[in-house]
Amino acid sequence: MGARVVRMFRNFNLENRVHREISKDKPRTAPRHEVKIPLSVGCPEALETAVKQKNDPLLALLKSVYVESKDPAAAEDSKVVAADEESARRPLRFSLPGAPYGLGELTDVPKGKLTIVEALNALGSHQHQPQTWTTGKIAQEYALDLKDTKDFLEFFIPFQVEIIPPKTANAKQIKAS
Template identity: 75%
Template sequence: MGARVARMFRNFNLENRVHREISKEKPLAAPRHAVILPPSAGSSEVVETADSVNQKNDPLLKRLESVYVESKDPAAAEALKEVTVGKEAERRPLRFSLPGDPYGLVELTDVPKGKLTIAEALKALSSHQRMPQTWTPEKIAQDYSLDLKDTKALLEFFIPFQVQIIPPKTANAKQIKAS
């Protein structure tokens, strides 16, 4: 009942009130702050300064085009040379490869030390997963010429073919049975 009364007062004479608001004079925007130029600066100097800023200066542009900055870190450059020279010479024969022509790649005969092929990585990971006491990170690092730190990270973060079955919350729920 109170809502009806409130709606009647709210809608009473609505059209006249709308026309009155529309016909009111619109408020004017606030005036801009007046800028006072110093008496020594004439209007011609201001125009000349604005023009000189906006114009292209050919001699400066040619100098800028001729500038070439090359940043080098001497320590990083020496380390990079050592890595590339040392690693290129050290190669090891493949320990494991897939039969045939896998993935359309050319058959490799050797790999740089510190690197693995996909087939070798899968073989090393699966053998560690099956027999972790025999295939320790130290043995894998030694067999495949890898860093021990990288091998431990590989075994910790890349686990192939691991299936986890999460038990249901209720006892009467359907569950996949392992065969």
């Protein structure tokens, strides 16, 4: 009910109000700010004199700058040597007989990397003889980083099976054969 009353007052004498607003004088626009015309647009002669004019503060700043350059060819040579060191490879130490899993074609491995067979062998050796196969010896044997070797021995757990006992005694269990 209240919406109807509001709509009536809002639409009352609508056309007359619209014509009154349209017939009013338009408001004046704000004056524009003065724009300085760049020297290059105004006259080319003024631009030439501005360019050739000596600016003492800028000249003093320029004299305080010291530039030392190096031959880029020498920098590229060091990058090539570093790339050769990264791509250095070591011969494969262990391989699976009969080439299962597609590992038979491997003959060498990049330094800092291990194959699955080498990783399992190194991990097994360390677990069975930790005094003989220390972290340092494994890192030296397989050309690994010492930090990576420590992380490998701590976090790489390949085949650990945990059997969690059921909470209730009458739950079904898998029987070992």
